[in-house]
Amino acid sequence: MPSEIPRLVGDLVTQMTSGSAPAYRTAMKRLAQAARAGGPETLTATVEALAPLLPGLSGDFAMTAVLAGACVEWGASPMALAEVLPRRASEAMMFNGVVPELWDKAARGRPLPEPESASAEDLVRTLTGPRRWRRGVDRNTMTRIAKSWFDMEDWLKALITVMADADFRAVVPDDVKAELREHAAAVAHRSQRAAWAGALAAVLDEEPLVVVDPRTHQGYALTMSGVGDNGQLHILLADRLVGDPGHGMVAGDRPARSWVEAATSGNPRLSPDAPAIRRFRLFDGQGAYVGPEGVPADIAPLDGTRVLVLHPPNGDYALGVGRVFEHMTPTLRLDRILHPAETKRWLARVAPAVENDLMAD
Structure with a gap:
């Protein structure tokens, strides 16, 4: 000393x-x-x-x-x-x-x-x-x-x-x-x-996450750490999963680079004129809506694993902040695209989305 x-x-x-x-x-x-x-x-x-x-x-x-x-x-x-x-x-x-x-x-x-x-x-x-x-x-x-x-x-x-x-x-x-x-x-x-x-x-660290897309019957295994809220998770998921459907990715518009930087290591606040736009709605494996305002720990596990089900967005849901904790470094790693049989098993286990929540828009 x-x-x-x-x-x-x-x-x-x-x-x-x-x-x-x-x-x-x-x-x-x-x-x-x-x-x-x-x-x-x-x-x-x-x-x-x-x-x-x-x-x-x-x-x-x-x-x-x-x-x-x-x-x-x-x-x-x-x-x-x-x-x-x-x-x-x-x-x-x-x-x-x-x-x-x-x-x-x-x-x-x-x-x-x-x-x-x-x-x-x-x-x-x-x-x-x-x-x-x-x-x-x-x-x-x-x-x-x-x-x-x-x-x-x-x-x-x-x-x-x-x-x-x-x-x-x-x-x-x-x-x-x-x-x-x-x-x-x-x-x-x-x-x-x-x-x-x-x-x-x-905050969850080294937490397994399964994401399934009922429209395409594609599934993904990911690992997340240091994600402060579900708004940040929305941005990071779009960055990891939206891409060429021909290569097994989710069809749609890629998130702007500024959104991803705000969610990771850049200035966390986005311009009011250029907020992040949610690329999909999320429901958990038990059918409950996963709003951007919550935290990943609130995603109820399904048979011990946190599962997210992708649904199309209803309109433009804007996010003005990329991350809540400026000095916490997040990671969301796409480990692999699930084999079709695995995805089929997950889709058979997830509950139908309960879309009577007024915030699930």
Whole structure:
């Protein structure tokens, strides 16, 4: 580890222990400057030094997680955060979800402070007071619950950065991802970052996908990773499958290069005058409509495999964004065209499309 980093991290811990917010911010700035000036090795060393601190932090000091996430954006490996950051962010969302109910019981009609307000001390003092409604919750836990109202977004900023990395996602246990999705769903109505965190926790990697076209009786085996939503999947499927029917591909107009770039590595936002146009409608193997607004994890498996059934588009359905997560690299690999007998077996198993959904247009 670069010699300067332990000293600067030690100074940061000292300032956190002292409780001095200005001194903490100064120590953070010095550590950030040194880490960034040192390059990837120093950045990774900084993340490794900060990771053990995160589980015990809350309130203003949750900004330490934001610094760790910034180091990853600047070139550090995120792997040292895998055991601590997803769990701490999940806890912050879980705690945040119960704050309104607890405040209603404790505050006697006073309005709940806005998360961006300067009323953190009042909220903590109110929720940690000697009230019977606390029902045995210890003061330290109640303090963390109260501070989650103000610090959750800091944990989510860092989490969103690292969850865009495929290697990082691969080492986060499935039960932790499930908890992230559960707690994110509970607070997503008031936090866009929570909605993003839940979506990232649901991202599929190295996931088999079968696509069948009832019109031509063609089928395709693909593998997808890092696809953030079904709108992106629509664009990538069109890029992989639309081509010469004489070579077993799907007939139709190829997607514009700008659409594919927006869905992969270019600017994710498309011009309002030149949006991506959906090339087909998608239904899953059980007949349910697969809208562009959902995520691939919502595609219900059929006998253990996610199956998509291609249907012609009804009109021009425009997509203004190629991908939701700019720094997450997607892959959709066409592994092979299915043998006619395989396609026939899949087509015999899929349910008829249920086209009574008003959005299935």
